[in-house]
Amino acid sequence: MTLSRRDFLKLATLLSASAALNACAPALRRLTDDLPAVPWSPLSMADFTALNRITFGARVEERARLAEIGLANYIEEQLDYEAINDLTLDLQLSTFNTLTMSANEIEAVTNQLFDGYDRERPINELRQATFLRQLYSKRQLYEVMVDFWSDHFNIFIEKEPCFYLKTVDDRDVIRKHALGNFRDLVWASAHSPAMLTYLDNQANVKGTPNENYARELMELHTLGVEGGYSQNDVMQLARCLTGWSVKEHFWLGDFVFKQDQHEPGEKNVLGLAIQEAGQSEAEQVIEHLALHPSTAKFISTKLARRFIADEPPQEIIEKAAQTFLATKGDIKSVLRVILLEGLAFVQPKYKRPLNFVLSALRMLNVETDGVAMHDPLMQMGQMYFNWTTPDGYPDTSDAWQGNLMPRWQFAFELIRNELPKTKHNLNALLDVASTGSLHTDVDSLTSLLLGTPLDRLTRDGMIDTVHSAGATEEETLQIIAASLIASPAFQWR
Amino acid sequence: MLETLPMLQQIPTKTWMPRLSFAPKNTAPRGDTLVVVFLRGAADVLNMVVPHGEDAYYALRPTLGIARPDNGRKMKDERVVNLDGFFGFHPNMSSLLEAWQSGQLAIIHACGAPDESRSHFKAMELMERGVDDERGPASGWIGRHLATLNTGNSSPLRAVGMGTRPQRSLSGSVPVSALRSIADFHLGGDVRALQQMRAALSYVYQNDELGQDTLSIMDTLQKLDPLNYQSPITNYPDTEFGLALKQTAMLIKAEVGLEVSAIDLGGWDTHFTQGSLNGIMPNLMKDLGEGLAAFHADMADHMSKLTTVTMSEFGRRAYENGSLGTDHGHGSMMMVLGGNVDGGKVHGQWPGLEDGQLIGPGDLAVTTDYRDVLSEVLVKRLNNQATSDVFPEYRPVIRNIMK
Numbered sequence: 001m002t003l004s005r006r007d008f009l010k011l012a013t014l015l016s017a018s019a020a021l022n023a024c025a026p027a028l029r030r031l032t033d034d035l036p037a038v039p040w041s042p043l044s045m046a047d048f049t050a051l052n053r054i055t056f057g058a059r060v061e062e063r064a065r066l067a068e069i070g071l072a073n074y075i076e077e078q079l080d081y082e083a084i085n086d087l088t089l090d091l092q093l094s095t096f097n098t099l100t101m102s103a104n105e106i107e108a109v110t111n112q113l114f115d116g117y118d119r120e121r122p123i124n125e126l127r128q129a130t131f132l133r134q135l136y137s138k139r140q141l142y143e144v145m146v147d148f149w150s151d152h153f154n155i156f157i158e159k160e161p162c163f164y165l166k167t168v169d170d171r172d173v174i175r176k177h178a179l180g181n182f183r184d185l186v187w188a189s190a191h192s193p194a195m196l197t198y199l200d201n202q203a204n205v206k207g208t209p210n211e212n213y214a215r216e217l218m219e220l221h222t223l224g225v226e227g228g229y230s231q232n233d234v235m236q237l238a239r240c241l242t243g244w245s246v247k248e249h250f251w252l253g254d255f256v257f258k259q260d261q262h263e264p265g266e267k268n269v270l271g272l273a274i275q276e277a278g279q280s281e282a283e284q285v286i287e288h289l290a291l292h293p294s295t296a297k298f299i300s301t302k303l304a305r306r307f308i309a310d311e312p313p314q315e316i317i318e319k320a321a322q323t324f325l326a327t328k329g330d331i332k333s334v335l336r337v338i339l340l341e342g343l344a345f346v347q348p349k350y351k352r353p354l355n356f357v358l359s360a361l362r363m364l365n366v367e368t369d370g371v372a373m374h375d376p377l378m379q380m381g382q383m384y385f386n387w388t389t390p391d392g393y394p395d396t397s398d399a400w401q402g403n404l405m406p407r408w409q410f411a412f413e414l415i416r417n418e419l420p421k422t423k424h425n426l427n428a429l430l431d432v433a434s435t436g437s438l439h440t441d442v443d444s445l446t447s448l449l450l451g452t453p454l455d456r457l458t459r460d461g462m463i464d465t466v467h468s469a470g471a472t473e474e475e476t477l478q479i480i481a482a483s484l485i486a487s488p489a490f491q492w493r
Numbered sequence: 494m495l496e497t498l499p500m501l502q503q504i505p506t507k508t509w510m511p512r513l514s515f516a517p518k519n520t521a522p523r524g525d526t527l528v529v530v531f532l533r534g535a536a537d538v539l540n541m542v543v544p545h546g547e548d549a550y551y552a553l554r555p556t557l558g559i560a561r562p563d564n565g566r567k568m569k570d571e572r573v574v575n576l577d578g579f580f581g582f583h584p585n586m587s588s589l590l591e592a593w594q595s596g597q598l599a600i601i602h603a604c605g606a607p608d609e610s611r612s613h614f615k616a617m618e619l620m621e622r623g624v625d626d627e628r629g630p631a632s633g634w635i636g637r638h639l640a641t642l643n644t645g646n647s648s649p650l651r652a653v654g655m656g657t658r659p660q661r662s663l664s665g666s667v668p669v670s671a672l673r674s675i676a677d678f679h680l681g682g683d684v685r686a687l688q689q690m691r692a693a694l695s696y697v698y699q700n701d702e703l704g705q706d707t708l709s710i711m712d713t714l715q716k717l718d719p720l721n722y723q724s725p726i727t728n729y730p731d732t733e734f735g736l737a738l739k740q741t742a743m744l745i746k747a748e749v750g751l752e753v754s755a756i757d758l759g760g761w762d763t764h765f766t767q768g769s770l771n772g773i774m775p776n777l778m779k780d781l782g783e784g785l786a787a788f789h790a791d792m793a794d795h796m797s798k799l800t801t802v803t804m805s806e807f808g809r810r811a812y813e814n815g816s817l818g819t820d821h822g823h824g825s826m827m828m829v830l831g832g833n834v835d836g837g838k839v840h841g842q843w844p845g846l847e848d849g850q851l852i853g854p855g856d857l858a859v860t861t862d863y864r865d866v867l868s869e870v871l872v873k874r875l876n877n878q879a880t881s882d883v884f885p886e887y888r889p890v891i892r893n894i895m896k
Contacts, residue, residue, distance in 0.1 A: 200765035203816030211820040212764035215611070225612045231854055234611075379673065381657030388759060389534070391614050402659040403671035404707045405678055412680060412690055462696055469692035470685060483693035488701045 040448050041067035048451035050343045052493045053307050054078060055140035057359025058451075062140070075339050078141035079332050081179060089136050096125040098167055103193060103253025106164040123157055126167050127384045131370035134358055145178040145331070147354075148306055150385070151392030153189045153221060155198045157385035165194035165246075165253055166385055182299060182329035183290040186221055190286050191255045193246040199390060202245040204238060206263035214238035216390045218289065224301075227294035229270060236269045240282040296324035300334060302395070307338050309347035310396045316342040348492040350397035353380030355493060356407060360414060360485045361422075363449050365429060368422035376413075379406035404486075411485035415478050426481055438463060438473060442480055449484050517643035521876035524644075525800045525831065526745055527753045528738075528788075529635065531621075531660065532781070532805035534761035535613060537774050537819055538826035539811060539846075539857065541586060542600055542839070546579035549846035553812040553855075557769045557819070559583055571770055576600075580839045585775045586782035592789045596836040597796060599894050601827045601866055603841050605807055605859040611821035613762065616806035621662035623864060623884045634883050635753055636665020638871060641882045648750025649709035655737035660755040668706040675740050678714045717747050726791035730783050734758045738788040745795055752875075758784075761805065764818040785830060796832030800874045800895075803828040804863060811846050811855050824857030827866050833874060833896045840894050865889045 041063045043051065051058040051066055054075065066074045077084070093099065098106050098121060106122050130146075137143050153174065157166045169192045177185035189195050196202050199213035214237040218229045243262035247254045257279040267274040267281060272288060274281045289295060300320035304312030320337045327333040351359065357373055357380075360366075377383045380403065387393050394400070413419050415426070429448070430441050442463060443453040453459070462483070466476045484490055544550050545561045560567040562575040573581035574590060580602065582589065592598040607625060608616050619625065623634030630637065639652055652669045654660045663669040672678070680690050691708070698704025724742060729735035734756065741754040760777055767774040785801065792799055804827050809819035824844070829836075844850050844858035852858045868880040868889035873896075880889055 200816060200818065203765045203818075205815050208812070208815035210764050210814050210816045210818065212762075215821070219612050219614075225610060225615045231609075231611060235854060379657065379677065389613065389762070398664060399658060401703060402654065402669055403657055403673070404704060405711070406657075408690075408694060408707075409680060412682065416682070418681075462693070465696040466689055466693050469689040471689045475689065479689050479693050482690070483697050486694060487697040488704060489697075 040064075040444075042447075043067060043451065045451055046343075046346075047071055049346055049493070050339075052359065053343065053346065054144065054339065055362070056134045056144065056355060057362035059362045060365060060448075071343075072340060075141070075336070078139070079179065079335065081139040081142035084139050086138050089133065089138075092132060092136070093129050096129050098122045098125045099129055099171065101167070102251075103165055103168045104251050106167055107161075107252050110164050119163070122164050122167050123385075126157075126170060127374075128370050130170075130384050131373060134354070135361055135368070135370065141335075142179055144306075145335075146174055148303070149174045149178055149185065151387075151395070152302065153185075153195065154387055154390050154392035155194050155385060156388045159198055159388075161253070162194050162198050165192075165197065168192075168253070169194035177331075179331055179335075182295075182324070182331055183287070184329075185331075186217075186290045187283075187286055189221065190217065190244075190282070193253050193255055196244060196255070197246055201241055204242050204244065205258075205261040206242050209235065209238035209242055209263065211235060211238045213244075214241050217286075220390055220392075222289040222298070223292060223294040224298035227292070227298060233269050236267045236274075237282070237285055239263045239265075239267050240269065240274060240285055244279070244282060291325065291329055293321070293325060296321040296329075300324055300338070303334060303338050304342055305395055308342045308345055310349060310398075311347075312342065313345045316345065348397075350400050351491055351493050352393060352395070352400055353377055353382035353407075354384075356380070356491065357410065359493070360411070360449075360490075364414075364424045364426070364481075366414070366422060366424045368419070372419040372422045376406060376410045376419075380410075404491075407491065408486045411482045414485070415482040426477070438477060441477055445477075445481055445484060450489050518641050518879055518882065519877065520643045520645070522644065523646055523752060524875040524877075525798050525833075525870075526751055526795075527635075527870065527875060528741055528799070528801040529662065529753065529755045530781075530785075530801065530803040531617075531662075531755070531757050532761050532777075532803060533613075533617065533757055533759035534763075534805075535616075535807050535809055535821060536761040536777070536805040536825070537763065537767065537809045538602070538805070538824075539808065540769070540774060541583050541778055542576075542580050542602060542826055543573045543583060544579060544602075544843065544846065545573045545575070545581050547846050549811075553846060555813070556817055557767065557813045559769060577839055579843075582782075583775065583778050584770065585778040588782045588786035592786065592830055593837055597789070597830060597832060597834060599829045599834045599836045599838055599840055601829070601840045601861055601892070601894060603824045603844050603857055603859060604827045604861040604863055604866065605823060605825040606863055607859065608807075609823060609853060611807065611823070613806055613821075618661060620804070620806055620863065621660065623662075623867075623887070625886070629885050632665040633660070633662035634867065635660075635662045635755065636667060636669070637883045638875065638877055639667040639753065640665045641879045642875070642877045644752065644876075646750050646752060648713075649706045650713060650744060650749045650751050652753040653741075653744065653751060653755070655740065655754060655756045656733075660757065663753070663755055668702050670703075670706060670710055672710075672740065674736065675714055675717070675743065678711055680711070713749055717743070717749070724791055726787050728783065729787040729791075730780050732780050732784070734780050734784050735787070738784050739791075742788060742791045745792065745799070763809075764814065764820060765816045767818045785828075789830060798832070800829065800831035800833070800870055802830075802867065802870060808857050811851055811857055820854075822856035823853060824859045825863075827863060829866065829870070829894060831874070831895075835894055835896055840892060861892060862887070862889070865892050866894060869893075869895050 040060050043063055050071055055062055110118050134143050155162055155166050157163055173188040173192045199216055200210050201213035204210040211234050215234045219225050223229055243258040245256050245258050247256045259278055262278055269285050274284055300317045304317050320334050323337050324334050382393055430444055434441055442459055446453045466479045471479055543559050551558045560572045562573050562581055564572055570584050574587045575581040606620050608619050621633050652663055654663050654671045656671055657673050659669045659671045680687055724739055729739045737756040744751045763774050805825050808822045808825040810822040814820055842860040844860050864884045864887050869891050871877045871880055
């Protein structure tokens with residue numbers, strides 16, 4: 001259950017007014033809280049792992065769906081995300097007004113009272129919405145891709161004026177194109193006021209160009225650092241990008257090309273002679289960069305790293321890159337290669353903090369508004385839009401190991417129900433399968449969290465250890481639940 | 494039906510961890526505690542330690558340049574703090590003057606790495622791994638130092654990365670822990686619950702080095718009573734950097750076996766209005782200068798066994814850009830603070846800032862490889878002679894920066 005009583009009433013009214021009740025059936029099922037008869041469908045470890053890559057953590061109903069239709073169909077269903085009904089979530093987010101506003105309107109909100117609350121409101125709403133989407137959206141693969149591109153086109157939200165511009169970037173750049181076309185995505189990002197100000201291009205004017213955005217556009221967004229460009233290409237692209245800026249007065253925060261700040265003359269980027277043509281100079285380069293073979297390889301490698309392994313197999317990268325070029329940057333087609341063919345080569349990946357928190361909450365069917373996760377995620381080092389440099393949060397296992405303490409703290413606080421407005425109901429979850437014995441309850445919990453029960457010796461040893469530390473029967477289950485979340489096994493996806 | 498897992502501990506643990514195994518080749522007693530401060534984002538070293546004796550500096554930086562020490566038209570705190578007649582501190586680093594004058598601070602200018610990509614991410618990675626290109630070990634140079642030297646110290650706090658994630662330079666076969674705040678390092682709950690949690694964690698992490706290490710640190714730190722630690726020095730900056738230095742001081746004084754502390758000070762990527770006397774870059778210099786000065790004062794009784802090194806992935810372009818910032822450059826600078834440095838001196842060969850002297854698009858040249866400085870610290874202060882393991886395929890030149 002994710003909705004408050006008020007939301008329930010709102011939804012019920014809406015549903016009764018709707019002629020297409022059947023289309024809303026999944027949302028209704030969730031509201032009535034009826035978990036599938038088999039509490040967590042048995043999946044092979046391969047499918048369980050795959051599901052944990054495609055989603056932010058295998059929820060009970062997703063396990064059931066995957067068991068029902070098989071992995072390939074599940075991937076197709078997730079790729080066709082627009083056909084997935086997400087009404088419950090949409091309703092939950094409908095009170096976050098800034099999500100749908102223009103930059104100018106959001107800026108007005110932040111300026112209303114000149115107090116801290118309004119300054120923080122767009123940031124808070126965006127962070128909370130992102131969390132709720134990742135936690136509750138049924139369009140999980142889409143949300144995983146939104147997260148991927150948010151890293152790839154990272155923007156540090158605290159850099160002025162990104163605190164109000166990032167909301168627009170999130171909606172009109174990342175979310176709009178997350179499963180669309182890469183060329184459109186990089187094009188939109190290049191015209192995004194948040195990106196231009198984050199990487200100082202709003203100050204890139206003729207004379208002595210500011211190279212910051214030009215460099216990261218090639219190094220991080222398209223070709224990759226080994227993609228075959230030179231310092232001279234950076235300087236030439238920076239010249240093309242002079243005058244790409246952001247409106248500062250009426251309709252504050254919109255993109256603007258300032259012709260009077262644009263550097264005249266011919267430019268030459270990556271061997272392309274660019275005739276003097278104002279705004280379209282950089283656009284010609286972006287077209288070239290977006291579908292460059294180095295870009296295809298770079299993007300395919302990063303996607304394979306996210307879904308398959310820290311060191312993904314070369315043949316999958318090659319095939320994904322060819323598909324990227326053949327389809328002119330169609331993200332779904334590239335993903336199909338990586339998921340349908342690549343997941344067979346999956347290697348364990350250490351969960352990033354967000355993934356760790358979300359998977360625990362999703363697997364235990366926790367109810368929360370997400371606010372309580374702010375502090376733990378800060379301590380673990382992965383609060384949304386809080387990475388200062390343009391490379392985005394790291395995506396390899398070694399980057400995240402070595403700070404177990406906040407993860408342990410989170411696990412125990414969660415199970416003790418100490419996180420504000422965050423409730424799990426372990427007993428309700430276990431009741432479906434419980435025989436009343438602690439041993440079977442522990443088995444249920446382990447197969448829920450790790451995909452499969454522990455062997456008998458390990459399980460019994462664990463129970464004995466906690467018992468002999470003085471825990472009662474009920475405490476034992478709690479301590480074990482927390483320890484499973486804190487365990488090495490749960491840190492890996 | 495369900496497959497069962499053989500053992501909880503056999504679900505991926507260290508076999509999946511990209512750790513490089515070295516058997517310690519050498520045995521030597523513990524040397525200094527090494528503190529490595531990484532200025533992330535490419536610090537503008539030309540404005541930190543200003544070559545005020547060079548006319549080209551003022552020609553290249555009409556707006557950002559800091560006035561000569563003898564410029565009578567400027568207030569005293571708007572001028573370079575002279576060090577040796579040619580170089581001088583930015584006024585926001587004047588707090589380091591005392592360490593300089595006491596001979597415990599050395600500067601190595603025009604220092605850096607050969608990589609010319611001008612990519613933060615590539616340059617940082619190569620520098621933290623201590624290598625020239627993608628080849629070579631994936632572990633970090635500090636990690637390899639710890640792994641190749643047996644000092645008889647098995648403390649879980651042998652190496653600590655201050656922050657939420659351990660620095661790349663620390664990765665290697667020796668367990669390393671990230672420590673954001675000593676005070677946060679506890680599980681919560683009452684004594685009874687704590688015992689139960691500790692027992693359970695100890696069980697699930699029985700075959701996991703990192704988890705065992707974290708548990709030991711938890712136990713060690715609990716005994717330290719961190720909440721009641723009072724530093725005699727109160728002017729640490731109230732920043733993450735100040736906190737990291739203060740906690741390093743606390744761990745050294747508590748004698749918990751700390752050999753290396755890695756600390757980051759980020760935010761130096763100033764393409765836009767970086768500021769000359771006020772602004773982003775000068776604020777960072779203040780944080781750096783005041784932090785190190787407080788640390789130096791706090792650790793006065795420990796200086797004979799302490800070496801602190803600062804580094805940055807590269808420097809910034811010699812000329813300012815059109816938006817009053819600086820773009821990515823090449824040559825950088827290092828500082829070494831300790832009881833055994835040949836201090837009060839700017840080391841290294843100054844390549845100059847004239848047209849024919851700058852390299853690439855207009856950058857300070859590198860005349861001292863950063864590994865020369867680190868190697869000398871390793872050999873002379875940390876008792877590690879195996880610099881060829883720490884910096885594979887590099888032959889350091891000893892520059893006599895350390896006594």
